[in-house]
Amino acid sequence: MTAEVLPTARWQYCGEPDERRKAVLVQFSNGKLQNPGNMRFTLYHNDSENPRKKNQRILAAETDRLSYVGNNFGTGALKCNTLCRHFVGILNKTSGQMEVYDAELFNMQPLFEDESVESVPTLESQTKSFREKMDSCIEAFGTTKQKRSLNSRRMNKVGSESLNLAVAKAAENIIDTKGVDALVSDAIQDDLQDISLYLPPCHEDATKPEDVYKFEDILSPAEYEALKIPSEAFRKVTSEEILKMIEDSRHSTFVIEALKALPSNEESRDRQARCIWFLDTLLRFRTQKVIKKKSILGPGIPHIVTSKLLKQFTCLSYNNGSLQNLISNSMKAKITAYVVILALHINNFQIDLTVLQRDLKLNKKRMIEIAKAMRLKISKSKSPLVDSMEEEHRLGTLSIPLPPAYSLEHQSKRKKVT
Incomplete structure (x- = not known):
């Protein structure tokens, strides 16, 4: 009998990656998945130029029954990402070479919708303007500065609408009192x-x-x-x-x-x-x-x-x-x-x-x-x-x-x- 000779395995580290291109590892807080192939994942990253925020990422996952969300910042982030480094290796069985990549671990938690909100999209949500949709995204994922700017803009809008109503009412009263000709002369x-x-x-x-x-x-x-x-x-x-x-x-x-x-x-x-x-x-x-x-x-x-x-x-x-x-x-x-x-x-x-x-x-x-x-x-x-x-x-x-x-x-x- 002749023994089969296996190729020698070799490790190859692929270098320090871009923070936004790290491999993603997930764990679910409420158990294990029965059918991982049915999951749909979406990864969001922060476009801010702030070096402290540009590496923030949010991972969303959906199944037929539940939705999950995890992030690498805030109170829900895993501390092990800052204390440890995770790697993912991909073995090429033909060459015996394993390519090693940096990875990041996300803790996925189930997301429960408010019972008072209907699952069917309403006419109001369908007719939202682009600005309104962007404001909703800022409320959910925006930076502190973006949220502060959004609140300021909304307050100014409310104040402007109140002022316009007051000015319109005052104008009506003046026109009724003085007349158009007198106003033109003034x-x-x-x-x-x-x-x-x-x-x-x-x-x-x-x-x-x-x-x-x-x-x-x-x-x-x-x-x-x-x-x-x-x-x-x-x-x-x-x-x-x-x-x-x-x-x-x-x-x-x-x-x-x-x-x-x-x-x-x-x-x-x-x-x-x-x-x-x-x-x-x-x-x-x-x-x-x-x-x-x-x-x-x-x-x-x-x-x-x-x-x-x-x-x-x-x-x-x-x-x-x-x-x-x-x-x-x-x-x-x-x-x-x-x-x-x-x-x-x-x-x-x-x-x-x-x-x-x-x-x-x-x-x-x-x-x-x-x-x-x-x-x-x-x-x-x-x-x-x-x-x-x-x-x-x-x-x-x-x-x-x-x-x-x-x-x-x-x-x-x-x-x-x-």
């Missing part, structure tokens, strides 16, 4: 008051137009001094460069016309160039919505001017976990007021409101409202066009004495007279 008056809130200080007792809105309230001495270098290109601008600007449409109509009219006197020319440069910067700044970077307007803007723009003409907004500088509609109204005042100082206190209105992309009514709120006298003028045609423009003049403050009462009286 809204117009409030809008005019909002404009005045964003105007620089107006010195009504001034004896000269330049003292009504003082230049120092627009640009401080330090800010004015910082404009010397960036405005040098405007101060030295030539006729050829102005033509190039017009072709490239790089600057507004008001800026182009102001550059054409720069005085020859060196001191006056330097002052005008600085004012025109800052006005041009305000116009470009006003076209933005959200300022994400301080260098959004280019590298040539001095730090003190950038800080002024962000501090005076933006409001802080919280978005996606970070603060950002937002140019709201009220901030745009404030920028418009400062542009008008700068234009007055540049143009000897009389400006073409129609030109500025187009540069600012405002409608005619809004421009006139702002001009009147700034105590400008409004007049009409004919502006020449090509082919000997003319166009009617509105002019705004800052002169002493100042006209009465613009209000809804003056507007309604004028309508009655006309």
Whole structure:
């Protein structure tokens, strides 16, 4: 007889595995399985980036009679997983080589449904939105931070709904009491008051137009001094460069016309160039919505001017976990007021409101409202066009004495007279 020679068995450890790819060993707390082949297993893992939570796993199992659940964290987790290491070996009988893998032990406990809940899915559960289903998952398996965020969102929703109901009820009462026409009139008056809130200080007792809105309230001495270098290109601008600007449409109509009219006197020319440069910067700044970077307007803007723009003409907004500088509609109204005042100082206190209105992309009514709120006298003028045609423009003049403050009462009286 010849004896059968068995191959020598060899162990091969397959290395330190990914925590989420460990083999799974299960034990059942309520006995042994009679038919293991009838079990259906599902493994869930935590997608958190938190290193303490990313290895959390939940194992669910179902039979025809019961459902089971086990996890490797929390009070139900087995302590042996932290005190011991488990391995699973797979023997290849042909080669005699056994591949050894790390494993994790789960204690499966039966899960009993609430007797008051029907096993048949209800219409409500079938029609749940994706958000509602995600909230249910967060309630069951979410981290402490996710659950806290969910509770906060639900509280805000309840508070928002209560506030909306209260506002709607109050609005109904006000409409019933005052009427729609009176409310519209109040809204117009409030809008005019909002404009005045964003105007620089107006010195009504001034004896000269330049003292009504003082230049120092627009640009401080330090800010004015910082404009010397960036405005040098405007101060030295030539006729050829102005033509190039017009072709490239790089600057507004008001800026182009102001550059054409720069005085020859060196001191006056330097002052005008600085004012025109800052006005041009305000116009470009006003076209933005959200300022994400301080260098959004280019590298040539001095730090003190950038800080002024962000501090005076933006409001802080919280978005996606970070603060950002937002140019709201009220901030745009404030920028418009400062542009008008700068234009007055540049143009000897009389400006073409129609030109500025187009540069600012405002409608005619809004421009006139702002001009009147700034105590400008409004007049009409004919502006020449090509082919000997003319166009009617509105002019705004800052002169002493100042006209009465613009209000809804003056507007309604004028309508009655006309």
